[in-house]
Amino acid sequence: MSKRGYHHGNLRQALVEAALDLIAEKGPTGFTMAEAAKRAEVSAAAPYRHFSGREDLIAEVATQGYELFADVLDYAYNDGKPSPLAAFEAVGRAYLAFARKYPGHYMAMFESGIAPGQTPELARAAERANRVLTSAAGALSARIPADRRPPAAMFSAHITAMSHGIVELYARGKPGARTPFTPEELLEAGIGIYLRGLGLIAGD
Structure with a gap:
């Protein structure tokens, strides 16, 4: 049977x-x-x-997740329109939106212990998503004098770390349970402080 x-x-x-x-x-x-x-x-x-086993299955979930993630980020970035700053902020919001809408993919990508190089397909998908983030950071940081400009990859990594931390602490379970602010408000304020420190936006 x-x-x-x-x-x-x-x-x-x-x-x-x-x-x-x-x-x-x-x-x-x-x-x-x-x-x-x-x-x-x-x-x-x-x-x-x-x-071949659970890790292989999770790697496929993560691959599909990175492909979705790249699509979401690319749509949000919109070739840097209407301005590099607005596009950069849109990418940050898209990060939170993705984590909220696709929790299974997000956990497979960032919390499973599966390395981005686990398979060639996963590596390519992860690199595509990273390129969108790095391009957004590079376009914005181009306004900083070269001698004070952080590498685009570092700039992107800082914002990614901030976004991921907000997802983990404040966007899971019951949003707002640990803070009176929304995850979006926290991320916007954090990005604002970071960009002011780099001289990309004026202080209040």
Whole structure:
């Protein structure tokens, strides 16, 4: 008697969707391949026709997440329009929006322990997202005199760290439970302080 999995139209993607649900519920290390198979309604052995194990499955979730992330960031950046500053701020808001809308992808990307170089596909997807962030930082920091200008990659890393910290501390569970401010307000204020320190915007 055969299981449904042997006739599944797109078993690989069904397992990704099952993993996304489980990651959102239990975290990226809180489920087994057998649970993913059960959630996808296939036999316990079926997933191994597509993935070598849980890490391989999570790497695929992360790859798809980075592809979505890059699309979201690229749309927000909009080729630096209407201005480098406005585009940069839009990218920061998009970071928070992505984490809120795609929690399973976000956790697979940043909290699973899977390195961006785990697979060539994951490395390419992660690099594409990073290019959008670095381009946004580079366009804005070009206004700083060269002798005081931080490398675009460092600029981008600072904003990424700030965004990630706000996601972890204030955008999970019950937003506002630990602060009277929204995550967006916190990020906007933090970016403002950072940019003032670099002389990119005037002080109040």
